[in-house]
Amino acid sequence: MAENPTYILSIESSCDDTAAAVMCNDKVLSNVVAGQKIHEQYGGVVPELASRAHQQNIVPVIDVALERAGIQKSQLSAVAFTQGPGLMGSLLVGSSFAKSMAQALNVPLIAVNHMQAHILAHFIDEEGFDKPVFPFLAMTISGGHTQIVKVNSFFDMQVIGETTDDAVGEAFDKSAKILGLPYPGGPLVDKYAQLGNPKAFAFTKPKVPGLDFSFSGLKTQILYFVQKNIAANPNFIAENINDICASIQHTIINILMDKLKLAVKETGIKQVAIGGGVSANSGIRKALTDAQKKYGWKTFVPKFEYTTDNAAMIGIVGYHKYLEQQFSDAATTSKARIEL
Incomplete structure (x- = not known):
């Protein structure tokens, strides 16, 4: 490893959060996120409004990230950015800025896969948090993705199971919408769930072969369940x-x-890491901790601020790509869809 510290500025703009971070090797010096309140009134992210908000936020966010890190632009070793997957308009704001900045500073440009970043967030050097050992299983759960990945090394990953329709985060948000809860509803479902009886109402689990997931049937089931009960008692939701x-x-x-149990059984790998916005859910974190005791797994749950979209996770991938000299050029294009 190089003796001189490597300073990487990283930019994340795949959805509705404008984020910038500064890394010194694998340590986070600053991690700044500007959210976008405008989408709440629409009950979901509006792509056109998201990209406009990114344009307003990107300069101040990067300014604050550099200031908090105590780093001058001239000290940067490289600029990393999210190439995809995500909303095309949002991605373009981040990539255009990163390209211009890397060119102006004459430093390497590093394109990062957002999904890879969720997985490698576990390698940020953070006190009190262990790093997984290869190979390990990663379950990435977010508003747009649900997948189980066999991680052989930093850049050798294999998707062994994924959703055939909706992502788990969407299932949480749509369920919340059916219950009349505001967007984003996932955290509210978690909040109310902690006060309720999980066995009060039974929903059937979809039968999906292998390691793949499906959540669209469950959403429909919840909708019919709520409609039927409201017809019998208009106060059903409020009371229950x-x-x-x-x-x-x-x-x-x-x-x-x-x-996840099936994936461990099939691969024989007992190291399990979770990532993505839904890994902030208290029930999932508890289930994983319980599994560690019950099945002898070694489980890894990232620090809260590295679960949702953030630039530090882009920075850690940027750092490892920098060590391998995996650089991009100005012709690199943003991609709404991108394989691991």
């Missing part, structure tokens, strides 16, 4: 909100854990 949320969360977690 905690139990409904607890039952929904219990079902979703069981679906995830069943597949």
Whole structure:
């Protein structure tokens, strides 16, 4: 490893958060995120509004990241950015800025896969958090993705299971919408679930072969369940909100854990790491901790701020790509869809 510190500025703009971070090797010096409140009134992310907000936020966010890190632009070793997957308009704001900045500073440009970053966030040097040892299994769960990945090395990853329709985060948000909860509803379902009885209402789990997931049937089931009960009692949701949320969360977690158990059985790998926005869910974190005791797994849950979209996770991939000299050029294009 180089004796001189490597300073990497990283930019993340795949959805509705404008984020910038500065890394010194594998340590985070600053990690700044600007959210976008505008989408709440629409009940979901509006791509056109997201890219406009990124344009407004990107300069101040990068300024703050450099200032907090105590680093001058001239000290930067490279600029890393999210190439995809994500919303095309949002990605373009981050990539255009990163390209211009790398060119102006005459430093390497590093394109990063957002999904790879969620997995490698576990390698950020953070006190009190262990790093997994290769090979390990990673379950990435977010608003747009649900997949189980066999991670052989930093840049050798194999998707062994993924959702055939909706992502788990969407299942949480849509369930919340059905219950009349504001967007984003996933964290609210978690909040109410902690006060309810997970066995109060039974939902059937979809039968999906192998390690793949499906959540669209569960969403439909929840919708019909709510409609039927409201017809019988207009106050059904208000009177049972905690139990409904607890039952929904219990079902979703069981679906995830069943597949994870199967993946461990099939691969023989007992190191399991989770990442992505939904890994902030308290029920999932508890289920993983319980599995560690029950099945002898070694489980890894990232620090809270590295679960949702952030630039530090882009920076850690940038650092490892920098060591391998995996650089990009100005012709690199953003991609709404991109394989691991």
